[in-house]
Amino acid sequence: MNVRYGNISGFKKCTILMVVCILLSIAFVASVPSVAAKEYLPPTYEYTNNFYKSYGEPDISASVLGDTELERGETATLKVVLANRGVIYGIKADQGVGTSEYDHELSLTELEYETQRTIAYGLKASLVSSIDMVDVDPETSSHTLEALYPGVLPEHPMEFTITLSEDIPAGVYVLELPLSYEYQSDVRMTSGEAIRLGKPDLDHASFYTNVETTLKIPIIVKPEAKFEITNVNGSLVSGGTSVVNVTYTNTGELTAEDAIARIIAMKPLSTTRSTKSLGTMEPGESRTATFIISSDTGTLAKSYGIDSEIKYIDEDGEDTFSSGTIINLPLEEPERQINVTGLALAGIFVIIVVLIVKSKRKNESDDN
16 A cells, blocks of 8 residues: 655655654653553544554563572572563554644554553463472462563562472472463544543543463472481380481482481480481482480380481582481380399298298197
């Protein structure tokens, strides 16, 4: 279609339009009207004219500030920043303006409004974990933004609190960030017809399209040595000393150099030596440590928990402590010993009584 503005050819017109579009896009961030100007109930098409059709929409992406490499059992705050990289990549004339200067001015005004097509309005974001071993704090799981302009980062990032399980394997995990927003998909000029609707100051009508998408937030669980108690052999005796064998297994992904097992025995339990060397333990390897544990006399018979941890040298040559584990041990009452002396005295007493009875009966028999 070859529409003329005075004596301007169609080719020159297209060139000028593209230049104007680029200039308006550059100046847009500083001059964009407030979000409050958005029309939720725009006039119908019969009261409007459309001079251009533009192409482009918001392009939202998410990134995380800081380190996303986390440790097992860690509670961390993910600071997520949304960015809008939307651009206007084309504009097409929808109707001509002829030689009318008024329509020409309206078309240029519409062209300016068309540059707002890439703004995302009313953003709602929620972090979701489909991984059983990663929990998202519900109090921080949802955030909103009034608007997100192209090339302008939000003043504050969205903060989500997550907690990793102690048992989560090392690796890369992807959290989902469902996102909803709307953008201005069409602009039409009212050409003064809005006065018939009681809105004399309304020079254009905006129409919006809803968008729902899901962004991906990757996190990394660091590999490390991890220890579990896989066997306990032994029990405690009230008022006595017992030998307890505890088997530790490296269930992690990395080697633990110079591992040392340590127990913490609290009253009424005690130990003469609380640490035992396990040596270097490869992933999947098990070692058994033997501890001598005593209990006070009169200690109540029940199950007691003894804290245990492993100190080792990690892959960076740093001293590292494993997360604490519990050694559960039953405590039993001591077996009652037979009192030999008491039995002997009782036997002698019985014999004496029997002899006395027999002697008395004999004497009575002799008297008779």
